[in-house]
Amino acid sequence: MLHSADMGTGALKGNLVVGQAGGPTAVINSSLAGVIQEARRHQAIAGIYGAAHGIEGVLKEEFYDLGREPLSTVKALRRTPSAILGSCRRKLTAAEYERVLSVFRAHNVRYFIYIGGNDSADTAHQVSALARDRGYELRVMGVPKTIDNDLPFMDHTPGYGSAARFLAVATMDAGRDSEAMRTVDKVKILEVMGRNAGWLAAATALGRRTLGDAPHLIYFPEKPLVEEHFLSDISAVYREHGYAVAVVASGLRGPSGQELVAMGGAMFTDSFGHRQLGGVGQHLTQLVVENLGLKARYEKPGSIQRMFISCVSSVDAQEAYLVGKMAVRRAVQGGDDAMVTILREPGTEYRISIGQCPLSAIANAERRMPPEYINETENHVAAAFVSYALPLIGGPLPEYARLGGWRVAKRLA
Amino acid sequence: MLHSADMGTGALKGNLVVGQAGGPTAVINSSLAGVIQEARRHQAIAGIYGAAHGIEGVLKEEFYDLGREPLSTVKALRRTPSAILGSCRRKLTAAEYERVLSVFRAHNVRYFIYIGGNDSADTAHQVSALARDRGYELRVMGVPKTIDNDLPFMDHTPGYGSAARFLAVATMDAGRDSEAMRTVDKVKILEVMGRNAGWLAAATALGRRTLGDAPHLIYFPEKPLVEEHFLSDISAVYREHGYAVAVVASGLRGPSGQELVAMGGAMFTDSFGHRQLGGVGQHLTQLVVENLGLKARYEKPGSIQRMFISCVSSVDAQEAYLVGKMAVRRAVQGGDDAMVTILREPGTEYRISIGQCPLSAIANAERRMPPEYINETENHVAAAFVSYALPLIGGPLPEYARLGGWRVAKRLA
Numbered sequence: 001m002l003h004s005a006d007m008g009t010g011a012l013k014g015n016l017v018v019g020q021a022g023g024p025t026a027v028i029n030s031s032l033a034g035v036i037q038e039a040r041r042h043q044a045i046a047g048i049y050g051a052a053h054g055i056e057g058v059l060k061e062e063f064y065d066l067g068r069e070p071l072s073t074v075k076a077l078r079r080t081p082s083a084i085l086g087s088c089r090r091k092l093t094a095a096e097y098e099r100v101l102s103v104f105r106a107h108n109v110r111y112f113i114y115i116g117g118n119d120s121a122d123t124a125h126q127v128s129a130l131a132r133d134r135g136y137e138l139r140v141m142g143v144p145k146t147i148d149n150d151l152p153f154m155d156h157t158p159g160y161g162s163a164a165r166f167l168a169v170a171t172m173d174a175g176r177d178s179e180a181m182r183t184v185d186k187v188k189i190l191e192v193m194g195r196n197a198g199w200l201a202a203a204t205a206l207g208r209r210t211l212g213d214a215p216h217l218i219y220f221p222e223k224p225l226v227e228e229h230f231l232s233d234i235s236a237v238y239r240e241h242g243y244a245v246a247v248v249a250s251g252l253r254g255p256s257g258q259e260l261v262a263m264g265g266a267m268f269t270d271s272f273g274h275r276q277l278g279g280v281g282q283h284l285t286q287l288v289v290e291n292l293g294l295k296a297r298y299e300k301p302g303s304i305q306r307m308f309i310s311c312v313s314s315v316d317a318q319e320a321y322l323v324g325k326m327a328v329r330r331a332v333q334g335g336d337d338a339m340v341t342i343l344r345e346p347g348t349e350y351r352i353s354i355g356q357c358p359l360s361a362i363a364n365a366e367r368r369m370p371p372e373y374i375n376e377t378e379n380h381v382a383a384a385f386v387s388y389a390l391p392l393i394g395g396p397l398p399e400y401a402r403l404g405g406w407r408v409a410k411r412l413a
Numbered sequence: 414m415l416h417s418a419d420m421g422t423g424a425l426k427g428n429l430v431v432g433q434a435g436g437p438t439a440v441i442n443s444s445l446a447g448v449i450q451e452a453r454r455h456q457a458i459a460g461i462y463g464a465a466h467g468i469e470g471v472l473k474e475e476f477y478d479l480g481r482e483p484l485s486t487v488k489a490l491r492r493t494p495s496a497i498l499g500s501c502r503r504k505l506t507a508a509e510y511e512r513v514l515s516v517f518r519a520h521n522v523r524y525f526i527y528i529g530g531n532d533s534a535d536t537a538h539q540v541s542a543l544a545r546d547r548g549y550e551l552r553v554m555g556v557p558k559t560i561d562n563d564l565p566f567m568d569h570t571p572g573y574g575s576a577a578r579f580l581a582v583a584t585m586d587a588g589r590d591s592e593a594m595r596t597v598d599k600v601k602i603l604e605v606m607g608r609n610a611g612w613l614a615a616a617t618a619l620g621r622r623t624l625g626d627a628p629h630l631i632y633f634p635e636k637p638l639v640e641e642h643f644l645s646d647i648s649a650v651y652r653e654h655g656y657a658v659a660v661v662a663s664g665l666r667g668p669s670g671q672e673l674v675a676m677g678g679a680m681f682t683d684s685f686g687h688r689q690l691g692g693v694g695q696h697l698t699q700l701v702v703e704n705l706g707l708k709a710r711y712e713k714p715g716s717i718q719r720m721f722i723s724c725v726s727s728v729d730a731q732e733a734y735l736v737g738k739m740a741v742r743r744a745v746q747g748g749d750d751a752m753v754t755i756l757r758e759p760g761t762e763y764r765i766s767i768g769q770c771p772l773s774a775i776a777n778a779e780r781r782m783p784p785e786y787i788n789e790t791e792n793h794v795a796a797a798f799v800s801y802a803l804p805l806i807g808g809p810l811p812e813y814a815r816l817g818g819w820r821v822a823k824r825l826a
Contacts (some may be wrong), residue, residue, distance in 0.1 A: 024593045029814070049821050053596045063821035076814035082589035084816055088596045106824040170717045176495035177716040180437045183466045183501045188716070299715025303590040303601070304583045310811065311723055398723065401442070401489035403497055408462050408476035411519040 011044035011332050012137060014110025017063065020083035021054035021116035021123070022146060025159030026166075026309040027320035029077040029084050031115050031143050034324025036066055036074050042332050045111060053086035054116070055123055058100050063107070078321060081309040092123060097130050104131070104138060111139050111331050115324070117146035117157070121339055122363035128337040139331040142339030142359050143323050147306040149199035152367040153357040154341035158323055159306065161316030161392035164203030166308045167192060168397055170301060172207035175214025175245050176400065182243035187234060187288050187296035188214075191281030193305055194249035196221050197368045200305070201249040205381045206389060207397045214245035215380075221251040222368050223378040225260060230284065231291050233379050238294060252280045260284065313394030319352065326354045350391035424457035424745050425550060427523025430471065431479070432464035433496035434529035434536070435559060438572030439579075439722040440733035442490040442497050444528050444556050447737025449479050449487050455745050458524060466499035467529070468536055471513050476520070491734060494722040505536060510543050517544070517551060524552050524744050528737070530559035530570070534752055535776035541750040552744040555752030555772050556736050560719040562612035565780040566770040567754035571736055572719065574729030574805035577616035579721045580605060581810055583714060585620035588627025588658050589813065595656035600647060600701050600709035601627075604694030606718055607662035609634050610781045613718070614662040618794045619802060620810045627658035628793075634664040635781050636791040638673060643697065644704050646792050651707060665693045673697065726807030732765065739767045763804035 018035045020028055032050070039045045050064040051057035064085065077084060092100070104112070114124040121142050128140035144151050147163035171190065178188045194200045198220030205215060216237040219225055230246075237244035252260050260280045281298035288296040319342055327340045338356040345351040373385035431448045433441055445463070452458045463477040464470035477498065490497060505513070517525070527537040534555050541553035557564050560576035584603065591601045607613045611633030618628060629650040632638055643659075650657035665673050673693045694711035701709040732755055740753045751769040758764040786798035 020593070024590050047821070050816070056596055061821075061823040061825055064816055065819040065821050066816075068819045069817055073814050073816065076812070079811070080589075080813040081586050083593040084814060085593075086596065087593045089594075090596070103825060107821070169723055170721065173494050173720040173722065174716045176493075177437055177720045180433070180496035180498075180500045183469055183499065183503070190715075297715070299713060299717070301714045301717065302603075302710070302712025303587045304712070304714065307586040307590045308583065309586065310582055398492065399489070400493040401486050401497060403463070403477055403479075403486065404482055406478040406481045408460070408474075408478050408520070410474040412474055412516060 011042070012110050012139060013044045013046070014108045015047035015049055016045045016111035016113065016328070017049045017051050017058065017104070017109050018066070018113040019051035019054040019057065019115065020085045020087050021114060021120035022087060022089060023306055024082040024087055025145060025147050025306050026081045026162040026312050027158055027317045028115055028145050029080050029082070030317050030320035031145060031158060031324035032084065033074050033077040034321040035113050035143070035328050036069070038325040038328035042328070044332055049107070049109070050085045054088040054090070054114070054120070055092060055100065056088045056090055057086070058103055059096055061103055078317065079309065081307045089119065091119070092126070097126055100127055101130055101134060101136060105136060110137065111328070113141050113143060113327050113331065115143040115145050117144070117148065117151060118362060118364055118366060121359045125337060125359035125363050128359065139334070139336045140359070141327040141331045141335055142362065143327045144339055144341065147200060148194065148197055150197040150366045150368065151362055152365045153361060154355070155344040155352065156342060156392055158316060158320035158342070160199060161313035161394060162309070162311065163200060163306050164206065164389060165313045165393040166305055166311040167200060167203045168206035168393060169311055170305070171204040171215055171245070171247065172397065172400070174299065178214060178243050178245050184295070185297055186238060186243050186294040187285070188245045189281045189285050189296065189298040190215070190245065190247045191250055191298060191300045192247060194221055195251035196366055198222050198249050198374070199369060201247050202369060202373065202381045202385050203389060204247045206386060206393060212241055215247045216241065216244050217246040217379045218381060219246070219248045219252055219379060220369060220374060221249045221253065223374065224255040224257070225252050226255055227287060231287065234288055235292060248280050248284060250280055313392060315392060315394040323354065330356065424455070425523045425552060426457045426459070427521045428460035428462055429458045429524035429526065429741070430462045430464050430476065430517070430522045431498070431526040432467040432470065432528065433498045433500050434467035434527060434533035435500060435502060436719055437495040437500055438558060438560050438719050439494045439575040439725050440571055440730045441528055441558050442493050442495070443730050443733035444558060444571060444737035445497065446487050446490040447734040448526050448556070448741050449482070451738040451741035455741070457745055462520070462522070463498045467501040467503070467527070467533070468505060468513065469501045469503055470499070471516055472509055474516055491730065492722065494720045502532065504532070505539070510539055513540055514543055514547060514549060518549060523550060524741070526554050526556060526740050526744065528556040528558045530557070530561065530564060531775060531777055531779060534772045538750060538772035538776050541772065552747070552749045553772070554740040554744045554748055555775065556740045557752055557754065560613060561607060561610055563610040563779045563781065564775055565778045566774060567768070568757040568765065569755060569805055571729060571733035571755070573612060574726035574807060575722070575724065576613060576719050577619065577802060578726045578806040579718055579724040580613060580616045581619035581806060582724055583718070584617040584628055584660065585810065585813070587712065591627060591656050591658050597708070598710055599651060599656050599707040600698070601658045602694045602698050602709065602711040603628070603658065603660045604663055604711060604713045605660060607634055608664035609779055611635055611662050611787070612782060614660050615782060615786065615794045615798050616802060617660045619799065619806060625654055628660045629654065629657050630659040630792045631794060632659070632661045632665055632792060633782060633787055634662045634666065635787065637668040637670070638665050639668055640700060644700065647701055648705060661693050661697060663693055726805060728805060728807040736767065743769065
């Protein structure tokens with residue numbers, strides 16, 4: 001199928017640069033595969049160049065010639081986690097934006113597809129604005145990507161569904177572990193990613209079948225953590241079930257906005273001003289040990305939560321591919337300075353449509369969990385979140401056995 | 414098929430108690446399913462009782478009547494991680510061993526199947542010895558279980574293959590993450606389980622295809638860590654590849670035997686005298702930051718590494734089921750005070766046979782990595798380890814894409 005914009009209507013001719021930015025995901029290479037496959041279908045697009053490490057590769061003129069990659073490699077991208085082009089976190093200076101434009105001019109780049117989140121949308125928007133200002137015809141389209149699910153103006157982001165599936169399964173499994181070991185370890189704290197939004201923390205609830213199942217408690221960055229409440233929550237769960245599994249987002253803060261980090265926590269600040277987090281799980285574990293005298297441990301699965309493609313959501317992988325394709329298609333059709341978005345159609349059956357919104361609206365904005373997705377006591381999800389998230393994780397979660405639990409009558413005192 | 418020992422030869426008649434002990438695994442319930450299925454085939458065995466939380470449930474007379482569980486539940490156990498009966502870590506006093514015998518007498522328990530590792534073998538051996546001493550006819554058989562793979566007199570232990578598979582995949586994925594993010598994070602340290610033996614740390618190497626792939630460095634509890642060597646190793650890998658991924662076992666120690674823990678590390682000691690570890694990854698991360706000035710992070714996947722049944726090894730699951738069955742079969746045939754073992758047959762094709770050895774030989778003994786499985790510089794595996802371990806993980810690991818890497822010629826200065 002050829003598109004009308006291609007059919008002799010004088011689509012902008014030139015090369016295409018695609019880049020990947022921010023934290024990689026299990027499906028960001030699916031989006032790249034979509035970009036490559038769609039670009040190959042348009043005569044207006046000559047070369048398909050992959051920027052090494054996102055905008056940094058543009059600055060350095062480091063481009064891979066993706067047009068030469070065989071179809072087998074492009075297909076294999078759809079089952080390969082992480083960002084195969086290399087990623088970056090880099091805020092450009094005004095001079096560097098000029099350099100980007102010079103490089104694009106030198107290589108006759110007319111299409112720039114940037115796969116990323118808020119910060120990357122900002123970068124792409126600045127590039128688009130500068131090109132417009134200088135009269136250089138360039139089509140810039142963003143492809144949404146972030147396990148954090150925190151981009152505004154869309155139902156959800158590619159990457160989230162797979163990370164959500166992994167965290168749901170991992171919490172089922174780590175929860176069964178705690179349940180079996182409750183005569184030894186009383187409290188387990190799982191520290192999951194999430195700087196300002198609790199979408200990933202919330203996803204750990206998706207495999208929960210009964211109130212006795214982990215996670216018993218979830219704490220969101222949207223709600224300041226009062227340590228006294230946290231400790232009384234843990235106590236109450238422990239009294240009821242004999243053990244407690246709590247999930248905390250790495251960006252959890254206290255009532256005065258202070259970070260909750262133990263020694264060894266935040267060590268670095270990246271060029272967007274984000275501090276590297278880590279330590280809230282350890283801090284709260286120490287709090288439990290010292291205040292409740294319960295044996296406690298924390299776990300921090302780290303980068304596998306965004307990357308574990310063995311637990312990919314098929315829905316997420318398909319959508320990631322689709323938004324890659326659609327970004328190219330819309331760019332060829334004249335789209336610029338916009339990000340492709342995923343919208344959910346009304347109705348009980350899960351269906352999506354593809355929309356778009358200005359890059360500047362995405363740039364540096366964040367979509368946090370709405371209040372109706374958090375329970376009244378601010379320590380777990382509400383049912384509305386489960387309805388929202390279940391269609392995103394790509395099919396049912398595993399079903400584990402439960403014993404009937406018939407007891408043998410005692411015969412001794 | 415009925416066994417000769419059953420056919421009117423007067424097999425010991427009575428009830429069977431099965432218990433699960435120590436750290437749960439992805440396949441310990443497969444062993445339980447094997448025990449139940451085999452026990453149902455023997456007329457000598459009347460009741461099949463599951464002890465809640467291992468030997469603790471025996472002390473408290475807390476038994477589940479597993480004979481009433483439907484076949485569908487027994488089958489579901491084979492795809493359910495963790496210890497469904499509950500587990501324990503408990504060293505009994507002399508008085509408690511007497512209590513165990515009293516409980517067994519009161520319930521006419523004649524078969525005791527204990528699924529566990531070294532400590533559990535010790536417990537089972539003491540029970541067997543006491544029964545013999547008191548003239549109470551009891552058959553005690555151990556079923557090997559530990560992700561640590563550290564039991565002597567066998568080729569490997571059920572639980573290891575699945576944990577090894579998970580860690581191989583997780584390291585591939587976390588490694589791809591680091592590779593993509595090497596313009597931001599330079600060093601990643603993965604802290605994996607392993608108190609005294611490096612089998613799990615070694616398994617992280619199984620998905621490595623080239624020297625450029627993670628893990629670049631692996632440190633084993635068998636070899637004291639010299640921090641200066643560690644830092645120069647990290648430096649060398651970083652200079653060569655632009656980033657470094659190192660795996661450390663949680664039980665790593667320094668040259669004088671000291672634990673390498675940061676603040677917040679060891680907090681508790683269990684009743685077998687094992688300290689709860691955790692902190693070596695953080696400690697070494699701090700060391701890298703302070704001494705090399707490289708941005709570094711650590712990850713600690715925790716209990717999912719022993720539990721993530723979505724990444725189960727089919728070989729491991731089948732063998733776990735088999736050793737459960739064989740323990741019951743041998744007990745009915747007169748076996749006592751022994752643990753069933755898995756032996757590897759000579760030859761290039763992977764085949765096992767089932768052996769057994771005295772519980773006392775297993776009790777409190779540990780099998781560490783042999784020197785030929787560790788490379789000469791003591792910072793990675795040797796090829797012999799890969800040959801040993803690959804058959805255990807149940808089929809090939811995922812194949813991820815690599816770009817051809819054709820570069821576009823530069824046009825600017």
